[in-house]
Amino acid sequence: MNYALFSGLDEEFLALPFYEEQHRTTAVELAEWCVAHADLWSRPLERTPEKAGREILSALGSAGWLGFLDPANRPDAGGLRSVCLAREILAYADDLADFAFSIQALSATPILRWGSSAQQGEYLPRMASGEVAGSFAISEEEAGSDISAVGLTADRVSGGYLLNGRKAWIAHAGIADVHCVIARTGEGPGALGLTAFLVPAHTPGVRVLEEVPLVAPRSFGHLAFDDCLVPESSVLGRPGHGFVVATDLLERFRMTVGAAAVGFARRARDSAVQRARERRIHGGRLLDLQLVKGALADMEIKLNASALLVARAAWEFDHENPGCAKHSSIAKVAATEAAQEIVDAAVQLHGAAGLVADSVPERLYRQVRSLRIYEGASEVQKLIIADALGRRPHAGRSRVASDVPPSRVDIRCVDGESHE
Ligand SMILES: Cc1cc2nc3c(=O)[nH]c(=O)nc-3n(C[C@H](O)[C@H](O)[C@H](O)COP(=O)(O)OP(=O)(O)OC[C@H]3O[C@@H](n4cnc5c(N)ncnc54)[C@H](O)[C@@H]3O)c2cc1C
Structure with missing residues (x-):
């Protein structure tokens, strides 16, 4: 290589x-x-x-x-x-x-x-x-950061469940052949009344309501479910455990968003270093200016810290270490916030050339932004981290006990109360 x-x-x-x-x-x-x-x-x-x-x-x-x-x-x-x-x-x-x-x-x-x-x-x-192709559909216009507010209903009827409602901001909405949908089945209040379903995209009543153009173009949009009948066998996990399925998944994937941030930030750093080496300015190279060296060093420090936090969180999940959910959130916040700063600094070092449409810095500037919002905004991650600090040592993996078999999983609320 x-x-x-x-x-x-x-x-x-x-x-x-x-x-x-x-x-x-x-x-x-x-x-x-x-x-x-x-x-x-x-x-x-x-x-x-x-x-x-x-x-x-x-x-x-x-x-x-x-x-x-x-x-x-x-x-x-x-x-x-x-x-x-x-x-x-x-x-x-x-x-x-x-x-x-x-x-x-x-x-x-x-x-x-x-x-x-x-x-x-x-x-x-x-x-x-x-x-x-698949999609994972939790979010709705009125239920983004607050998963427990999911309103799309799945009513038990003869032959299965009837789904009615909307999903918003869904990645691969337009190309998915199967949607994993979190719906309200009402076994309990809020988060306790949700169930996950596997819904083939060709099921009558399912349609792409709207393709949504993004700042960085991706397949993305809103879905509609109108009297969409699915058999009982389409329940994923068991009824009432949709919140467990969702949080188990998000805990795992948060650090991977941090990993993507590391990839974008590395590209930004490389592009900035290359520019600083090649750009002639004040009779020398851009790279020779003290403040530019400082900016590049800051990028490198943030990048190293992000990559280490992501590696730690992933290693811990692979070894089922206690505290890994908290560290997954830490990796996501640190790496995505740092990537935003690194990419911005790379644009700055390129000057006007960094703002040219479809140039590497300009693309990265658009591409990196959504990472601080999807799969739990930075503010939500900070709440998870702070909640874990308030618990007994090694209780960081607190919202869902995802390493026990589905039949024994319980949900622990943010306040530490446990619900079977
Ligand atoms: C590129 C992209 C891909 C996505 N893909 C999917 C997908 O495949 N499936 C899916 O289900 N969803 C997906 N989403 C939706 C995403 O999960 C939501 O946008 C996200 O959870 C935030 O919800 P919201 O947009 O409704 O913002 P809101 O929940 O309205 O929050 C808005 C802002 O309020 C602040 N905030 C929220 N809660 C708190 C709090 N407790 N304390 C302090 N501040 C807070 C944060 O700054 C947050 O950004 C995607 C979004 C994007 C941008």
Whole structure:
């Protein structure tokens, strides 16, 4: 691998004991694959984000990069450390590559963790091959940060459940073949009355209400469910456990958002260093100015801290360490906030050239912004971190006991009260 060609990899980090040989090998292979397949994302303006997303998903699946989503391959999967490394590398290469990979992993993981063998057999091999695209739909116009406010209803009727309502801000809304939908079934109040369902996109009554154009173009939109009848077998996990399914997933994926932030920030740093080396100014190089050196050093310090926090959180999840949920939140907030600052500094060092539409700094500036909002805004993460501080030591993995079998999971509320 020519690291000069692709600096999305950091050899010093890969050498750390957080990683095993399989992680290092896979990371290098994925980085090489990204260099060889750059044409997949080299002409972003020529295709809709839906078309590009679908093509990238197929390519990732055919190459085996989604293979860990098939239970048959799980023993070699490499855990969340592999997912984080993949997001670092893919985000460095391209926003849509990271998006296609991460949304497929996000929507397949609840099936892996909570699905029946029939559900796993029906979806996971085809999600791993990239043939079937998934979405994970929790958010609604009135229920974003507050998952317990989900209003889309699923009423028990003869033959199954009838879904009615809307989902908002859903990644891959327009290309997903199956939606994992969190709906209100009413077993209890608020968070205790939610259930997860697997709803094929072709089910009568399901439609894309609106494609929503984003600041960084991606397949994204609102979904409508009108008298959508699904069989009882479409329940994922068990009735009343939708909040558990959702929080279990989000705890795991938060740190991977931090990993994507590391990838974007590395690209910004490399682009800033290159510019500072090449730009002639005041009779010398931009790089020789003291304040510029300070800005580059700040970038590097923040980047190192972010990458370490992400690696720690992923290692802890893979080893089922207590406190890993808190550290997942810390990794997300620290890395996404730092990436925003690093990208902004890279734009600044480029001067006007950093604001040219579709230049690397300008693209990163748009692409990095959503990370501080989706899968729990920074403020929500800070609440989770502070709540965990108020509990007994090692009680950080507090909102959901996701490492016990589904039948024994309980939900612990923010106030520490426990509900069976
Ligand atoms: C690119 C992208 C992809 C997404 N993909 C999906 C998806 O696939 N599936 C899905 O279900 N959803 C998805 N979402 C939606 C996302 O999860 C929500 O946008 C997010 O949870 C925030 O909800 P909201 O937008 O309704 O903002 P609100 O909940 O209205 O919050 C607005 C702001 O208020 C502040 N805030 C909120 N709560 C608190 C608090 N307790 N204390 C202090 N401040 C607070 C934060 O600054 C927050 O950004 C996506 C969003 C984006 C941008």
